[in-house]
Amino acid sequence: MAGHNQIKPANDIEESYPLSPMQQGMLFHGLSAPHSGVDIEQVVATLAEEVNVAALHQAWERAVERHAILRTGFHWGGSQPRQEVHRHVRVHFEQKDWRGLPEREQQSRLDAYLQAERRRGFELSVPPLMRLALFHVGERKHILTWSFHHLLLDARAIAALLSEVFNFYEAFCQGRNLELPPPRPYREYIQWLQKRDWSAAETFWRKQLKGFTTPTPLVLSRSADKAPEQHRGHTVQQVILPATEAAKLRVVAKENGLTVNTLLQGAWAVLLSRYSGEEDILFGVVRACRRSSVEGASSTIGLFINTLPLRVRVAAETRVLDWLKELRAQNLAMRDHEHTPLVEVRRWSDVPPGPPLFESIFDFQDPSWDAVLRAQGGKFEQRVFAIHNQPNFPLWVDVYCGAGITIKSGYDQGRFDDAAIAQMLGHFQTVVKGMVADLSQRVADLPLLTDAERHELFVAWNGTQADYARDKCVHELFEAQVERTPNAVALVYRKEEVSYRELDNQANRVARHLRSLSVGPDVTVGICVERSAEMVVGLLGILKAGGAYVPLDPAYPKARLVFMLEDSGAPVLLTQQPLQDRFKFQSRDCNVVCLNALRHATPKTKAESTLRTTVSPDNLAYVIYTSGSTGTPKGVELPHRGLVNLLAWHQRTYGVTPQDRATQLAGFSFDASVWELWPYLTAGASVYVVDDDTRASAPGLVQWLNARKITLSFVPTPLAEETLALPWPEHAPLRAMLTGGDKLHRRPDPDLPFGLVNHYGPTENTVVASFAPVAPADGGGNTVPPIGRPIANVQAYVLDRLLRPVPAGVPGELYIGGDSLARGYRNNPALTTEKFIPHPFSGKPGERLYKTGDLVRWLSDGNLEFLGRIDHQVKIRGYRMEPGEIESRLNQHPLVRESLVLAREEGHGPKQLVAYLILKQPAPPATKELSDFLRTRLPDYMVPSMFVFLHAWPLTPNGKVDRNALPAPEESNRQSRRTFVAPRNHLEETVAKVWSDVLGRAPAGIHDNFFELGGHSLLAAQAISRLNESFNIHLSIRSLFEKPTVAELVREIARMMSRHNAQRAPAITRIAREAYRAGRPSPEAGIELAKLS
Incomplete structure (x- = not known):
């Protein structure tokens, strides 16, 4: 020994x-x-x-x-x-x-x-x-x-x-x-391999992989609200198909000219397709390579296997049997080329340098090696053999065939939750059983979810039924409240207080005038006023007349205001005297009514009495204009029914009483203003309208809320995050801060004296669709709050592109149904049909779902996690990624308060990730510190190339981050420059020449990245070996991954030459071992050959 x-x-x-x-x-x-x-x-x-x-x-x-x-x-x-x-x-x-x-x-x-x-x-x-x-x-x-x-x-x-x-x-x-x-x-x-001519293989693999540019993502990674778990290692889970099921599987395969391997490969392909949302997927397969090898290979002791890519187009409309036969033929066609070096296959593919071809592998053994031993009989029947292995992949599936079929999945615990892998194996079984049950069905119809999961998604997490006043309109509920608390304070603006009775009387005056102008059910009325008590009087007056209000923010450009007024078809405009001139040039007839004059007109008894209208819950309450993808605003039509459902849910959830003081802070053309008014004015609470100066300052707002003893306040997300970072009195009157409108990046501190509740909802679903009380930060990296569960009488569905529900943990598009949906888009039936689709899971005629365009996933506890907009997904160097995941990790840095990540193109260069940061301290950290921090939590390709530090976010009028107003990054923030600069001295010339020889390309510039030029693990080792021989130094392989440009590497070589006496270059075995004690190299570089797949 x-x-x-x-x-x-x-x-x-x-x-x-x-x-x-x-x-x-x-x-x-x-x-x-x-x-x-x-x-x-x-x-x-x-x-x-x-x-x-x-x-x-x-x-x-x-x-x-x-x-x-x-x-x-x-x-x-x-x-x-x-x-x-x-x-x-x-x-x-x-x-x-x-x-x-x-x-x-x-x-x-x-x-x-x-x-x-x-x-x-x-x-x-x-x-x-x-x-x-x-x-x-x-x-x-x-x-x-x-x-x-x-x-x-x-x-x-x-x-x-x-x-x-x-x-x-x-x-x-x-x-x-x-x-x-x-x-x-x-x-x-x-020796047999050395004599092979790879020209036919190159033709084959180029054809196989042509057009495939983006590796299939593994989407069962840890949720963004969970901190990465470093150094947990790998582990294995398994499921076993019993002998009866395995026998049936073999029979079905044999009767249809298939193999068990093909059928199980197909099930894995379906699973990856459903999880990733991709039709064209690719994973690694282990080929035995003995049958097509040198004579006698079947009995030779050695390593013959090869890992190669299997590209599968998951044709949704094709019959399962036909599709599996195509897959079988594809496997057979690979046999003549299954010895091809994986590094060459990677080089011949269209995937850009850097990312691997695949991150999961599938290995099928029939019979398994232990079954081969047991079949020998004798003492082998009592000997039990098991194997433990760890391939160099984040996720692998090993299938062993005996009497039953054992399916083992090994995985990196730093990237995958144990529960998610257990769920994945269950889905794999479900797909296999679906194939065996009916090979004539479409691939799209193969089952994925278990019965328990379907109950969870459709019943347990969407059982939101609750009572509300289904036969009432909002103004009717307000009028009932006036009778209960006529003298209570309804409205406060600056020093003006308006009681419920006064507000009712003034609104009735406006309503009667509007009725005289033929305003009634589904007639729109524009209202353009500054923040004031008159704003609320006008809104309520329109509702009392039976009409639907169209809020027009005076801060909008004239052209936008005129478009909205004309598109809405409003025959009447309520405005204030100073604003009337803004509408003199409109192109059609419209009665312009001066609201302040009408409000303060000499009261008449009849004018102040309540009107009786024929308006119903299905009639419009308001029309809100939101930004359209074409640049033209689109009007969203919202009926009373959804609004009444919202206020009933709100009053139950937050226990609103007449003693509450709430705020109206959002711009009134932002749909959150709807939510800030009516739940309180129909419950007897007081609404305090926040002036513009106070709205613009987080410290000023905190002081204002405390001074007025506000108990409930909605604060748009960016402003809320600012206020959460400020000191609050220990006994602040505020009992709950409600936020929404943008992604919430942080949790409150444990000592915050009030609760924080995150809300999500598109305008098309009457402001709020889901909510989540936000627990304080626990110090364990649990930083990203979810968007919660659906509110009362609202259902949430996470669906794939074929409108199939996806499992918990798998991203999909959020669709919303229920009682709060908008009627549609004003004067835009085509867009209404596109975005409001027939409900695929309901038998009730006319039921619809709204297609939000938001990417979310269910968490295991029934909360929804917001991942970003589908149209915000970015693709960098062949990788498709969610900026939200990068933001979540950045926000875990102790100096980062908030972050936002975009993909930007500068000139004709490639897209690069840019991180915009708001810090907790004035002095920014070095960008290398941020990069190194992210590299311990994310793959290298997800680390931004540039960091931009801001004091505050640029905001839209509705309080959301204005992405278009974010500044372009300074050149000094770049981590890499791509301008070609020729070598300037002997050292740089030598290194560039080695790179040129190893990479087989024209001489490299001193700022070129070795791996972006096509370098990989084997070439990196060759380059370092040659450089060590040339300079007689101890340069490590790690050095090339950390300093991948000629200029950076030359500085390291010069440093080593000046510090050490020349000595014989060590064997690269020792170099690599020492270099990697610090950790594995960057996956961005595509280092491990086994991972270059």
């Missing part, structure tokens, strides 16, 4: 030859991250028998003597790695006696041992790359562990080698020798 990791003398080398492409990828990662556990395979054999330890040890030594691959070490000499077969190696074999320990303690120790073995890894240049341990755990019971590097063997070889070892063992136990035919050397396979 003592000498098992010592360097062997040169004359101990029996032969040397190159690596297979698969081995090259594994070698690179093994050198780069030797203690990550990646590609360390561990077989655990439970032996219910007495064990002759000496015979077992001897059997392993005989197997190692017979098979050169088990005596092989791996070196990177010069530009290409080589495997060297040693004549003599010593097999590491240890024993432990655990018979005195409880079974639970034995298992705990075994788990710890296996984990330690994985972390220990191997010195890849020193064979054998395997270790054995035997644990005596009971009478006639042992556990044998065999840890080895995947560089040596694949599953077929594992079974063959174990069979051979135990055959030797049985012979040695019986005192006899066992003579076996000489094995075929693995070298023959390498």
Whole structure:
């Protein structure tokens, strides 16, 4: 044992030859991250028998003597790695006696041992790359562990080698020798590969991958409200299809000319398609590569497998059987080209440099290697074998076929929740069962959700039925309140107070005048006034006349105001004297009524009495104009019914009483103003209209709220986030701050003296569709509040592009149904038909859903998480991403208060991510600090190239962040520059020449990025090896990932040359190992060859 990791003398080398492409990828990662556990395979054999330890040890030594691959070490000499077969190696074999320990303690120790073995890894240049341990755990019971590097063997070889070892063992136990035919050397396979002409393969793979530019995303990543969990490692979950189901699956496959592999690959493709929302998806598949290989490959001990991309177009309208037959044909067509080096396939694809072709792999084994052993009978029937492995991928699926079918999913726990993987495996089973049940159905109709999930999505989370005054209109509810509290204060603006009776009388005066101008049900009335008590009088007067008000903000440009007035068809405009001139040039007849004059006219008894109207809950209450994608505002028509439902929900949820004091703060052309008025004025509370100066200042607003003893206040999101960062008195009168209108980026501090409630809702659903009380920040990175659950009588559906409900955790578009929907868009039936669709899950005639255009997902607790606008999704260097996820991580930085991420194009250059930040302190951190912070939480391609620091957000008139007003980033904020600059000195010329030779392209500029020029893991290793030879230095591979431009790398080389005496360049095995102790390299660079897939 003592000498098992010592360097062997040169004359101990029996032969040397190159690596297979698969081995090259594994070698690179093994050198780069030797203690990550990646590609360390561990077989655990439970032996219910007495064990002759000496015979077992001897059997392993005989197997190692017979098979050169088990005596092989791996070196990177010069530009290409080589495997060297040693004549003599010593097999590491240890024993432990655990018979005195409880079974639970034995298992705990075994788990710890296996984990330690994985972390220990191997010195890849020193064979054998395997270790054995035997644990005596009971009478006639042992556990044998065999840890080895995947560089040596694949599953077929594992079974063959174990069979051979135990055959030797049985012979040695019986005192006899066992003579076996000489094995075929693995070298023959390498020589066969070296002679291959890859030109036909290049044609095949270019055709297969043409037009595929964006890797299929793995969307079951952790929710944005959960902090990343670093260093949790990988784990495995599994499900088992029972023997009866497995048998039925085999029968269906055979009867229809399919294989079980094809059927299960198809199910995985459907799953990835449903999760990602993509029709054209791609994942990795493991090919055995023995049938199409060199003669004798089927019995050769070695690594023959290859991981290659399988591109699947999930044709929704095609019959499942026809689609699976196409997939089967595609698999067969790959056979002639399944030995192609993955790095070459990646290079021939249309995916831009940087991202991998795929991040998930599918491995099918039929029969599984352990089933092959059991089939030999004898003692193998009582021996139980299991394997533990960790490929270099975030997510992998291994399928093992025996009597039943075992489906194992391994995953990176830093990226995926355990519950999400369990759910994914359940969905996989559901899709498989759906295929077996009916191959004639469309692919689109394959089931995904379980019955329990459907109940959760449709009933448990959408059971929002509640009573409200379905036969009443808003003004009628106000009039009833006037009778209950006529002298209570209804309205306050500056120093003016208006009682309920006074407000009713003044509004009646306006209503009667409007009635004389033929205003009635569904007749629109424009109202353009400054913030004042008259604003509320006018709105209420329009409702009392039976009409629908159209709020027009005086701050809008004249042309926009005139368009809105004309488009609404309003025959009457209520305004104030100073504003009348703004409408003199309108093109059609419209009665302009001076509201302040009408309000203060000499009262007449009849003029102040309540009008009786024929307006019903289905008639319009108001029309709000919102920005349109074409640049033309669109008018949203909202009836009384939805508004009455809103105010009833609001009053129940927030316990509104006549003692409450609420604010009207939003611009009154913003639909939140509707919500700020009517729930309170129909409950006897007092509404305080906030003046413009106070609205513009967060400190001023806090002081104003406290001075007036406000108890309930809606504050638009950006302003709310400012106020939350300010000090509040311990006994502030405010009991709840309501916010909405934009994405809420932060949670309140624990000592905030009032509750914070986040709201979400498009104008098309009467202001509010969902709400979520926001728990204080817990210090654990739980920073992003959800948008909550649907309010009363509103339903929320998260659907894919084919209007199928998606599971919890999977992004989809939010559709809203229920009693609060708008009637549609004013004078725009085409847009109404596009956005308000027939309800696909309701049998009631006329029921509709509103298509929001918002990307959300259900969380496991039934809350909705807002991910961003579908039209805000960005695609950078082949990756599709949600800026909201980057913002969520940025907001976890201790110095960042709020953030917003955009994709911007500068001139003719490529899109780059730009992060806009509002900080908690005046002095900004270095951009490298922010970049490094994000790189520990996100893939490199999601780290912004530029950071821009702002004091406050530019806002739209409605209080939302004005993205168009965000400043362009300064050149000094850029992390990279793309202008070509030629080498300026000998060092830069040497490095650029090495890059040019390695990359096979024109000379690089000093600011060019190695990986953006097409570099990958193997080329990086070659470049570093050549640079070390040229300069006789100890440059690490890590240096190239951290300093990927010529200029940056030359500075590092110059520093090293000045600090160290020239010395012989070390073997790259040692360099890589030392370099990667700090962590794995950037995935942006596309480093690991096994991940360049």
